[in-house]
Amino acid sequence: MNSTEVIQSVNVVEPEEKKLKFGEKLAAVVNGTTGVFHSQVIQMFLLFYYTDIMKISAAYVAGLFLVARIVDAFLAPIFGIYIDKVNTRWGKYKPWYIWTGALIGVFGWLTFTDFHLGSTGNVIYATITYFIYSALKSMEQAPANALIPAITKSVNDRISINQIGYFFMMIAILLVQIGIQPLYNRVGGGDPALGFSIIMGVVAVIGILIAVFQQYSIKERYIAPALKDEDRPSIKEMMVALIKNKYALIVFIYVFGINLAGGIRSGLTIYYFKYFFQNEGLMVIAGMVGMLPTLIGVAFSSMVTKRIGVRKNLLIGIIIGAVTTAAIVLVPPTSAGVTMYLVLTVVGNLFMGLSTPAQGTMMPAAIDYSEWKTGKNMNAFMGSFLGFLQTFATAISGAIAAGSLSVIGYVAGAAEQSSSTLLGFKVLMSIIPAAVTLLQLAVLWFDLSESKQAEITKELAERRKKA
Secondary structure, three states, X not given: OOHHHHHHHHOOOOOOOOOOOHHHHHHHHHHHHHHHHHHXXXXXXXXXXXXXXXXXXXXXXXXXXXXXXXXXXXXHHHHHHHHHHOOEOOEOOHHHHHHHHHHHHHHHHHHOOOOOOHHHHHHHHHHHHHHHHHHHHHHOHHHHHXXXXXXXXXXXXXXXXXXXXXHHHHHHHHHHHHHHHHHHHHHOOOOHHHHHHHHHHHHHHHHHHHHHHHHHHOOOOOOOOOOOHHHOOOHHHHHHHHHHOHHHHHHHHHHHHHHHHHHHHHHHHHHHHHHHOOOOOHHHHHHHHHHHHHHHHHHHHHHHHHHHOHHHHHHHHHHHHHHHHHHHHHOOOOHHHHHHHHHHHHHHHHHHHHHHHHHOOHHHHHHHHHHHHHOOOOHHHHHHHHHHHHHHHXXXXXXXXXXXXXXXXXXXOOOOOOHHHHHHHHXXXXXXXXXXXXXXXXXXXXXXXXXXXXXXXXXXXXXXXXX
C-alpha cells in the first residue's frame, strides 16, 4: 500500500465522518493567524512602543519581558491540566480556544494604547496589561493544540487544516513586516501612540468577529466520556504518561529544535545585514523574497505529503533546511553574496513550506496514541506542554543570541565591526542553527504510520460508542 492509499484509508474509518468544510478548517486554525500577528507585533514594536512612546526605562522593560516569559512557560501546563479536568456545556476545548483568542485581541489593544497616566502610572499600566496579554497568548496553546484531535481523525483533513493555517500565518507575518511601520504614523495623523491604538483596536474587533464565526463553525466530534473525580488522572500520572509516550517526546524534540534554531537566527538577522552586508534594509527584501516560495510550498504540501508520506516529507525538509542554512557561511559580503543568500533563502523556504503543514499532523497523532494507550484524555495538557517548550526554546535562543554578541567581540554602535566579529555573525547565522536543526531528525523514530493511526482511530471510536 502506498502513502496515498494509506492516508485515504484513514478517511473512511468511521462511516459517519465527512470531509470537513473549508469554513470549519479555517475556524480551527485562524487563531494561529491572529496569534502570529500579535507575536510579530510584540517582537518588532512593543519595546519601541514602551521606551519611545510610553517613556518607560529599557531596563525595566527587559525585566518585564523576562519575568513574564518565565511565568508564562509554567502557566501553560497548569491551564492545560485544568482544561483536561473539566467539561463545559459549550464543549471541552472549543470555548477556551474561542475566548482566549478574543481576549488576546482585547488586551493587545489595551497594551498598545497609551492613556497618558504619567511615568509611574504608565509603568503600572504596562506591567498589568502586558502580563495578562502575554499570559493569554501562552494559555491559548493548550486548547489550540487539543482542539484538532477533537475535530477530526482524518490525516488528510489534518494536513489540510495545517496547510490553511500556515498560509494565513504567512500573510499575517507579511502584513506586520511591511504594513505596521508605515501605517501607525499615517492612521494616527502623526501621533504614533494613536496610530498603534487604532491598528490594534481594529485587530481586536476582527478577533471578536472571528470568535462569533468560530462559535457557529467548530464542532467537537471526538471527546472522551467525562470521568468521575476519582478516575481523573493526577498530575503525576499525566507526567508519567507523557514521558512514556515516545511519539510525544519526538514531537517535543522536533518543535524545540525548530524554535531554538529559528530564534537564534531571528535574534541576529538585523546585525548580520547591518554589519556584514552594510545594508539593514536588505532584511525586509529578504523576508519578502522568501515569502513567495514558502507560500508555493504550502500550496503543494498536501499533494506531496499524500505521495511520499508525512515522515519522508519532514526529513527532506530538515535536510534541505540544514544544508541551505549551513551554506550561508560561504556567502561573501558582496552583491553576488546577496544574490547567493537570497537563492539559499528561496530554496530553504520552498521546502519549509512543503513540510511545515505536515508537521502539524504529528501532535494530534501523539495525543490520540496517548488516549489509546492510557485510556485517559490529556489533550490540553500535552498541547500546553508543547507551548511550554516553544516558550522555553524562545527564551534560550534569545539568551544565546544576546550572549554570543560579547563572545564574538561585537561593539555596540560602531560603524564597522572587526573581521572576527563578522566571521562570528556568519557562523551564528549558519553553522550553529544548522547544527541545532539536526535535532529535528528525531522524526526518524516517528514510526506511527498512517495505517496505525487508522487502527487507533477505529478503536477509540469503538470505546466511545461503548461508553
